[in-house]
Amino acid sequence: MVRNIVVLGGNSHPAIVESVCNILALPACNRILTKFSSGESRCEIQDSVRGKDVYIIQTGFGGNGSKLNDHFMDLCIMISACKTGSARRVTAVLPLFPYSRQPDLPYKKSGAPLFKGGSENGSKKDYTFESVPATPAPNVPRSAGLINGTDITSRLAKTTLGTTPLPNGTSNGTMSPVRPTNGDGSYFAGNGLGINNNTSTQSIIGSYTTHDYENVSHVGAFQAKPGYKQWVAQAGTLVANLLTCAGADHVITMDLHDPQVQGFFDVPVDNLYGRPLLKRYIQTHIPEYKDAVIISPDAGGAKRATAIADGMGIEFALIHKITDRQNASMMLVGNVSDRVCILIDDLLDTGNTITRAAKLLKKEGATKIYALLTHGVFSGDAISRIKASAIDKLVVTNSVPQNEHKALLGAKLDVLDISPIFAEAIRRVHHGESISVLFNYD
């Protein structure tokens, strides 16, 4: 029984809240956390938190009908409510840190069609504040340049690469980005660019994309200004700042995609590792592990994979992605023929990278392929992709709810329980003990 400590759970992962509370032998804090019919979050904390050490568990995962951004706002509101409720210290526990992995630049290997309409003419160019009438005149064409009769659909269709639909016919239904649904349903309302939704039912099979914006057909009619290189906002710092702004005094998370995210915070961040768990799994569940090869599916994860390979004294190989102007291809650095392969990565999102890597390994003669990842988000059509892949066994932790994924993938998926690690971290943080032992226990 740990005293003076309150564990408050969000809606994103009730199972881990329960499990952590069981280990700490205390009941979870009573709270009401729902939504008003207007869509605003409603949060009422029913147990006193005055002077208490509060731990709020909320993972960065949306699914099963809930939304990631809702969970994040709920977390901020709960933190804020505890702070105004005179909690001594509020710690945000995020098994999976939201927005921790944001790709750098929109990567267009096909070279999306540059829209070379005469968009730099007309009102915009001549527009200065001196020339704007005191009372703005209506009926000024909003976007004269865009209405030039070009059928962007045909251009997109031409530049889309492999247009083979997915084998099981799931196409993009779940994978496509959420298009604007209000108003007339078009982001570029009324600009006359009849966007044909048929283009978005094609999925680019020949390219190594994990995110939808890389697929030109999803982005639709969006084009950057000529001469301006479009970029994607990085929300990592923002999320860190928002948590601190809401009142978090401490953050506990696991296997941050970029450890640098810790530097975004002005408050202490404890980044726990799932590595010991994965290591133990390898040692206990893979009989031939001494002769296996640890594989990193991309260069970015090499450090993570080598750490495990070195720790266990087994071989290591790396898959290198080559991107030239026309094609992206994968190259294996190392030898895997007639060996058992263990793919190691931190996050499984759409599963594209890992399934592709598995395919390559099989081609290179691997006998059996394991894939061990800390976070299994399984977004988009990841499940069907994994099912169809050469991966023999997939191992993830329950940093996000895995019940549904387990039900769909069956014996192919093994789930490791991380709640003991978090419970121990919470206990140690509460008592002011060192948690560094959690970083390298084996």
Add this chain to the structure above:
Amino acid sequence: MSAEMANEIKLISGRSHPDLSDKVAKRLGIEVARTISLNYSNQETSFTVGESVRDEDVFIVQSTATGDVNEGLMELLIMISACRTASARRITAVIPNFPYARQDKKDKSRAPISARLVANMLQTAGANHIVTVDLHASQIQGFFSVPVDNLYAEPSFLRYIRENFNAEDCVIVSPDAGGAKRATSIADHLNTAFALIHKERPRPNVVGRMVLVGNVEDKVAILVDDMADTCGTLVKAAAVLKENGAKSVLALVTHGILSGNAIETLNGSVLSALVVTNTVPLGDKVERCPKLRVIDISPTIAEAIRRTHNGESVSYLFTHAPV
């Protein structure tokens, strides 16, 4: 400010209310900036910027769609933060309906003051200025340490009443004590009578007993409020007014949130019309509810943006609605 082209208005639109942004842009005679928001398949929001905002005066128009408040808010925060990292000179968040405006006080133990949290978040993200319409409580302005321009739909309502009714036949009614000030202000401007309905509210989104204070007999009763959510209050108030002999009852409400069964409630009510502004995206509600009328608020917002950008006074808009 020597360079002629530098520091223009950049109008950025979120996904929540592109229609309003388009109208504002049209009024200002400019194009909406080329940006796009999407959700990744893992539900994280991505925001792509397709044109330079360096040293520009950025206005980000983002309402919050009913049911998707957090999604819209997160998108807004990401947009603000992106513009700040892209060296915008000033970032103004134009939020016609301020989210969480009703959670503005600690009315019970450990209740979150979410409105203040939202205010802090907007500032953390990098907003230098806020433009909003009819804040539920104007004290929310005090949650900010940056300027907040709280515009009023009142001038637009006054014009609507003058154009559609004979002011002498009307009584302005506030459906609750909290809105009395808003309603009396309209009544004073029109020089009409005023009445008030007192209500008991046992739980949120649930309406209790109602008592009318004032006389509405043989008059057109005009209910005035800042937001219509589930419409329970309005419909009950309308019934009370009808019972007290009102000739007809209509409601003028700034924010038509219209959540839950609001449309069905309205369709089955004695209200002859519900007049809202387009601060909140209404979607197909206009088609589903023949009683719903919409006043376009975009001229007021556009004019506020123009005046803010040019460093002119905005206070004229508190009493006048641009045509």
